[in-house]
Amino acid sequence: MPYTPIMATLGYVLSPDGQRVLLVHRNARPGDQHLGKYNGLGGKLEPNEDVVAGMRRELREEAQLEALDVSLRGTVSWPGFGKHGEDWFGFLFLIRRFAGQAPAQNEEGRLEWVAIAQLLAGELPIWPGDKLFLPLIFNDDPRQFHGVMPYHNGAPVGWGYSLL
Numbered sequence: 055m056p057y058t059p060i061m062a063t064l065g066y067v068l069s070p071d072g073q074r075v076l077l078v079h080r081n082a083r084p085g086d087q088h089l090g091k092y093n094g095l096g097g098k099l100e101p102n103e104d105v106v107a108g109m110r111r112e113l114r115e116e117a118q119l120e121a122l123d124v125s126l127r128g129t130v131s132w133p134g135f136g137k138h139g140e141d142w143f144g145f146l147f148l149i150r151r152f153a154g155q156a157p158a159q160n161e162e163g164r165l166e167w168v169a170i171a172q173l174l175a176g177e178l179p180i181w182p183g184d185k186l187f188l189p190l191i192f193n194d195d196p197r198q199f200h201g202v203m204p205y206h207n208g209a210p211v212g213w214g215y216s217l218l
Contacts, residue, residue, distance in 0.1 A: 059141035123151035128199035183210035
C-alpha cells in the first residue's frame with residue numbers, strides 16, 4: 055500500500071534575541087485535536103505549493119508575520135498521527151528573522167513568546183513526541199534531521215532519525 059500522508063509545515067519563529075519562540079496555545083476550538091497543547095505555527099500544504107511558500111503563507115495567516123530567514127531543520131513522518139489515524143509528513147522550519155508583529159491570538163488560540171529553555175525543559179503541555187525532536191530544531195548542528203515517529207492512539211510508539 056502506498057504511503058500517502060497529509061503534507062504539512064511546522065515553524066518555530068525565534069525572537070530577535072534568539073531566546074524565545076513564538077508558539078500557539080491551542081485553546082480556542084473545543085473539537086481541536088491539539089486542544090490545550092502548545093505548538094509551532096504551520097499547517098497543511100495547498101496543491102501546487104512548495105514547502106517554503108506554504109510555511110510563509112501559514113505564518114502570514116496565523117501570526118501576520120513575513121518570514122525573512124527560513125531554514126529547513128528537518129522532516130518528520132508521523133504514521134497514524136491524525137485524529138482518525140491519518141498519516142502526516144511535516145517539514146520543520148526555524149525562522150530566525152521576520153517582519154511584522156504577531157497579534158495576541160488567532161482562531162486557534164493565544165500566541166505566546168515562550169523561553170526556549172522552558173519549552174525544552176518540558177514545562178508546557180505539548181505533544182508527547184515533540185520533546186524528542188524539539189532539541190534538533192534549536193541545536194547548533196547545521197545538519198538536517200529526517201525522522202519517523204509512528205503514533206498509535208494519540209501517543210508515539212517509536213522514534214528514529216538520520217542526520218544529513
